[in-house]
Amino acid sequence: MLGGGLAGLATASCLAEAGFEVDIYEAKAFLGGRATSWPMAGVPGEQDSDEAELVDNCQHVLLRCCVNLIDFYRRLGVSDKIVYHKQFSFIEPGGRISSMRRGIFPAPAHFAESFLGLKFVNFREKLAIGRAMNSIPSEWRKRKDLDRITMLDWLREERQPEAAIQRFWYPVLVSAVNEELDQMAASHGLQVFWLGMLARSDSYEMGLPAVPLRELYDAGALGDRVRIHYRTPVTAIQIGDGGIVSVECGERVHADYFVSCLPFERVEKLLPALPVEWGAFAHSPITGIHLWFDRPVTNLPHAALLDRTIQWMFNKRGGRYIQLVVSASRTLSEMPRQAVIDLALRELAEFLPATQLAKLERAHVVKEIRATFSAKPGLEALRPVSTTSFPNFFLAGDWTRTGWPATMEGAVRSGYLAAEAVARAARVPRSFLIPDIA
Ligand SMILES: Cc1cc2nc3c(=O)[nH]c(=O)nc-3n(C[C@H](O)[C@H](O)[C@H](O)COP(=O)(O)OP(=O)(O)OC[C@H]3O[C@@H](n4cnc5c(N)ncnc54)[C@H](O)[C@@H]3O)c2cc1C
Structure with missing residues (x-):
């Protein structure tokens, strides 16, 4: 197997359970791929220390509707390290806070009371949002053009006021x-709201790892049948008459089956012969801004920050260590590091006034x-499935056709699907994928 991110680990876990011997060749010295942590020296703590501390590359969030990821954490024995939050907060510039949480009504009306109490949208905007929400169950997976239009097209069709959109x-x-919104397929937008917010009254609960991401991936939990070869990048793939013959990773490795769990740009380089429309795939950036203050600046565990560049805030250590996340962060890509920090501090002060009195350490x-x-319109049909034109070569990775956008859940689903495909090819069919909640 190529790659030890979530897709690779999920594939390995299932194949080992099915009785296969598995070797994972991973380029880095640790597991987790994009959902991982790095050691950082001199991080200010309760007792300041120069010891390196594991810091996540960026806050990773799951919802209870991520049923395969939750199953994967169970396989790793780390379910108790995920803490679920039942309340979402939204902060406006100036500091006014609104919250959403489940109320007394059954799904899909479980947010009714807290939704009506939101202060950042007015009554007319709430009526419009409610009307659009009402259309989701009858359109998602039923309306044929949702993968061809953008989410913004759909919101405009639903006559959403600008403030409700923003x-x-x-x-x-x-x-x-x-x-x-003007670049994502509407199918994914509706999927997030249906599975994550409406279908079940607990599906919105937000899971946050209570430990650094890297500590979730204990190679030992994968069992004796899985061997991990760290710092072993695959540099070439040899093709023969009947399929893939071997991969090059310092030595030439032969196997009955090969599973690539690499990102699309790596697969394209290693195996351009695969019939995939590589040109259809593009990246979308995320920027994480980590700030350590000399004192607590908030009690909230997390919040969406409205109307500014920074989008979400996560309270990592008693309010002193704050992680800010900006998704689709193209406007920050070229900005110098110090300018990003200055912008973040300026904006954060509007949401959390306590930061103005605190010292940034x-x-x-x-x-x-x-x-x-980038989950743009038209891409879904071009995402490759796990089987390929080579009978012994399989694909996993968040970019393959999982039906989900690029998420940890999508990566795990791709791994489960690839393991099923390998088991089918070996004539020992197994079923690993857990269906969506609705
Ligand atoms: C900043 C950021 C924030 C995110 N936030 C969230 C979030 O909140 N919630 C969520 O669900 N998802 C989030 N995601 C997305 C999520 O991290 C990914 O969708 C998921 O981790 C992808 O897993 P993967 O296994 O498909 O790929 P990867 O994690 O990229 O794994 C691929 C692995 O292959 C290895 N590799 C690469 N080339 C080679 C080679 N030649 N030979 C051997 N090994 C190789 C890499 O080192 C890596 O370990 C975020 C991603 C980022 C970057």
Whole structure:
């Protein structure tokens, strides 16, 4: 197997359960791919220390509707390290806070009370949002053109006022799909609202790892049948008459089956012969801004920040370590690091006035230019399935045809699907994928 990100680990876990011997060749010295952490020295803490601390490349969030990811965490034995939050907060510039949480009504009306109480949209805007929400169950997976139009097209069709788009739909969707509303396929927008918000009354609950991401991936939890070869990048793939013969990774490795769990740009380089429309795939960036203050600046665990460049805030350590996330962050890509920090501090002061009295002890900016693929209209049908034109070569990775945007859930689903495809090819069919909640 090529790659030890979530797709690779999910594939390996299933194949080992089915009795296969698995070797993972991973370029880096650790697991987790894009959902991982890095050691950082001199991070200010409760007792300041020069010891390196694991810091996530960026906050990773899941919802309870991510059923395969949750199953994967169960396989790794780390379900208890995910903490679920039942309340979402939205902060306006100036500091006014609104919250959404489940109320007394059954799904899909479970947000009714808290939705009516939101202060950042007026009654007319709420009526319009309610009307659009009402259209979602009858359109998602039923209306044929949702993959061809953008989410913004759909919102305009639904006659959504500008404030409702910018303050309600935008903060939820741009972070969930990592793309602008005028560039994301409406199918993914409706999917997020249906599966994540409406279909079940607990599906919106937000799971946040209580430990650094890297600590979730203990190679030992994959069992004795899985061997991980760290710092072993695959540099070439040899093709023969009957399929793939071997891969080059320092030595030539032969196997019965090969599964690529690499991002699309790597697969294109290694195996351009695969019949994939590579030109259809493009990246969308995410910027994470990590700020360590000398004192707590908020009690909220997290919040969407409205009307500004920074979009979400996560409180990582008693309010002293704040992680800010900007999805589809193209406007920050070229901006110098210090300018990003200055912008973030300026904007954060509008939401959390306590930051004005606090001293910034350290700041760190992570610009992930290749964070995810851009889930634009027309792409879904071009995403390759797990089987390929080579009978012993399979594809996994968040960019393959999972039906989900680029997410940890999408990566795990791709791994489960690839494991099913390998098991079918080996004539020991198994079923691993858990269907969507609705
Ligand atoms: C900043 C950021 C924030 C995100 N936030 C969220 C979030 O909140 N929620 C969410 O669900 N998703 C989020 N995502 C998306 C999520 O991280 C990805 O969709 C998912 O981790 C992709 O997993 P993967 O296994 O498909 O690919 P990857 O994680 O990219 O794994 C590929 C692996 O292959 C290895 N590799 C590459 N080339 C080679 C080679 N030649 N040989 C061997 N190994 C190689 C890489 O080192 C890597 O380990 C975020 C992503 C980023 C970047």
